[in-house]
Amino acid sequence: MSDEFDVIVIGAGPAGENVAQRAVRGGLSAAVVEERLAGGECSYWACIPSKALLRPVELAADVSRVPGLEVGPIDTRAVLARRDEAVSRYDDAGQVGWIESVPATFVRGRGRLDGPRRVVVDTPDGERVLTARHAVVLATGSVASVPPVPGLREAEPWTSHEVTAASSVPDRLAVIGGGVVGCEMAQAMHGLGARQTTMLVRGGGLLERMEPFAGELLAESFAAAGIDVRPHTSAERVERPEPGGKVTVHLPEGPPIEADEVLVATGRRPATKGLGLESVGLPADRPVEVDDSLRATGVDGGWLYAVGDVNGRNLLTHMGKYQARACGDVIAARARGEADDLPGMRAVADGFGPPQVVFTDPQICSVGRTESAAREAGFRVRAVEYDLADVSGAYLLGDGYRGRAKAVVDEDRKVLLGVTFAGPGTAELLHSATVAVTGEVPLERLWHAVPSFPTVSEVWLRLLEAYGL
Numbered sequence: 001m002s003d004e005f006d007v008i009v010i011g012a013g014p015a016g017e018n019v020a021q022r023a024v025r026g027g028l029s030a031a032v033v034e035e036r037l038a039g040g041e042c043s044y045w046a047c048i049p050s051k052a053l054l055r056p057v058e059l060a061a062d063v064s065r066v067p068g069l070e071v072g073p074i075d076t077r078a079v080l081a082r083r084d085e086a087v088s089r090y091d092d093a094g095q096v097g098w099i100e101s102v103p104a105t106f107v108r109g110r111g112r113l114d115g116p117r118r119v120v121v122d123t124p125d126g127e128r129v130l131t132a133r134h135a136v137v138l139a140t141g142s143v144a145s146v147p148p149v150p151g152l153r154e155a156e157p158w159t160s161h162e163v164t165a166a167s168s169v170p171d172r173l174a175v176i177g178g179g180v181v182g183c184e185m186a187q188a189m190h191g192l193g194a195r196q197t198t199m200l201v202r203g204g205g206l207l208e209r210m211e212p213f214a215g216e217l218l219a220e221s222f223a224a225a226g227i228d229v230r231p232h233t234s235a236e237r238v239e240r241p242e243p244g245g246k247v248t249v250h251l252p253e254g255p256p257i258e259a260d261e262v263l264v265a266t267g268r269r270p271a272t273k274g275l276g277l278e279s280v281g282l283p284a285d286r287p288v289e290v291d292d293s294l295r296a297t298g299v300d301g302g303w304l305y306a307v308g309d310v311n312g313r314n315l316l317t318h319m320g321k322y323q324a325r326a327c328g329d330v331i332a333a334r335a336r337g338e339a340d341d342l343p344g345m346r347a348v349a350d351g352f353g354p355p356q357v358v359f360t361d362p363q364i365c366s367v368g369r370t371e372s373a374a375r376e377a378g379f380r381v382r383a384v385e386y387d388l389a390d391v392s393g394a395y396l397l398g399d400g401y402r403g404r405a406k407a408v409v410d411e412d413r414k415v416l417l418g419v420t421f422a423g424p425g426t427a428e429l430l431h432s433a434t435v436a437v438t439g440e441v442p443l444e445r446l447w448h449a450v451p452s453f454p455t456v457s458e459v460w461l462r463l464l465e466a467y468g469l
């Protein structure tokens, strides 16, 4: 059977779904190919379940800081049941219905490129060949990478998939990696009942891509909660004689770690395996390089696009969806032969440093460049910091509030290049920083954006005062 569509999207994660929606809105027909569940990694094995697991842990920490309230033990079964609800019990009927309501054609199966504008899908009913009149969009996401530690792969470690879908909490958990997944999932599992949680962190601290104080505050909070964070420590060898049995993680020095599960959280690689990239002259094992209109570079005819994790620009759902909006609009404009360079048709925000919230206690929130990244990029920089505990709104959230904020200023233009907040109750504050950084709001204008008293957002005023306004 042969089918022709204006646009074919491979991968129905948040990025793929949104490209289809925008392209259809622009007057085109679209097919969306998905091998597993419509909604993608984010909906079932990443953002949604991880936040469902973290929320009660965070709430318990918030409550424990307010005198007069008492936190009882967390009912882990109820939390796991709510997680199951949040992931629609791994049933994508709702998401498929949404795609069909766009309207776009949903094709269940594994897709691969087979030369220009041609996609072969292995469906449960056999092979189906789709051809695209205008564009093929790769939105296949990423997969967890497992480092070549002897014995690790054989030990069948947990990745983000297994930990977010866990049906029980291991008594003893070893975590390899001190990045976002490692931090969020160590905290979730520990808060939900793991008795011994050990984090093996190759570098000097947690969340090393952020401002240093963020990882430091998080490490203090983890230590207080009883999570054992071991900087400058790598796994040397892993043993698991019985499948599903006890795991032993050997270290270069000191006694090995005995655990019931080992979680690998050492980054991700683009999901390009078996995608047929070589059939269009692209390397098979790298992110698909794109320009700001999300069009793949180095492909004749300009019909191939890539959005979301697979292009390696910013591995975040909201950034993938942002790219998808630009991509769907630009494909539609090019198909109609209209101007394809309107401001919304270029994913320029990818270059600013994306907004990101790490949903730990304390929350870690950042947008734009860190001070060191800004200096490396050649900006003339001045940075100011403020202790969030000295802001009335933060103090009122609970006793012993710990938090910090930092603003990185471009001294030539007097605008913000980056902002970081670390502290409870700061996640919803981040968008104000995103607006200031993206909008390049002059500091003197920002002065007139008066924060409400007594909220945590009063830190804006304190940062500007620290700068000298």
Ligand SMILES: Cc1cc2nc3c(=O)[nH]c(=O)nc-3n(C[C@H](O)[C@H](O)[C@H](O)COP(=O)(O)OP(=O)(O)OC[C@H]3O[C@@H](n4cnc5c(N)ncnc54)[C@H](O)[C@@H]3O)c2cc1C
Binding pocket: 010, 011, 012, 013, 014, 015, 016, 033, 034, 035, 036, 037, 038, 039, 040, 041, 042, 043, 045, 046, 047, 048, 050, 051, 109, 110, 111, 112, 139, 140, 141, 142, 160, 164, 181, 271, 274, 275, 307, 308, 309, 310, 314, 315, 316, 317, 318, 319, 320
């Ligand atoms: C534990 C964890 C927590 C996270 N939390 C957050 C968070 O809180 N906030 C945030 O912004 N980001 C978070 N992320 C990152 C976020 O999950 C990703 O950035 C996002 O899912 C990327 O979206 P995507 O559409 O590019 O890919 P995906 O969501 O990975 O979707 C890709 C889809 O393509 C399908 N596919 C792949 N290959 C093929 C093929 N050949 N044929 C057909 N279908 C195919 C896959 O089955 C999948 O459904 C988290 C990641 C992890 C691992």
Ligand SMILES: NC(=O)c1ccc[n+]([C@@H]2O[C@H](COP(=O)([O-])OP(=O)(O)OC[C@H]3O[C@@H](n4cnc5c(N)ncnc54)[C@H](O)[C@@H]3O)[C@@H](O)[C@H]2O)c1
Binding pocket: 147, 148, 176, 177, 178, 179, 180, 181, 182, 184, 201, 202, 203, 207, 208, 234, 235, 265, 266, 267, 268, 314, 315, 316, 356, 357, 358, 359
């Ligand atoms: N709340 C959120 O926004 C959120 C939550 C989870 C994941 N994510 C996204 O998912 C992506 C993947 O997260 P991640 O935590 O897997 O990756 P990461 O890049 O954030 O962290 C990887 C960690 O593993 C370490 N590492 C890498 N290779 C190693 C090796 N061989 N041995 C030991 N340690 C090693 C790194 O030093 C780092 O500490 C992130 O880029 C993030 O954007 C976002």
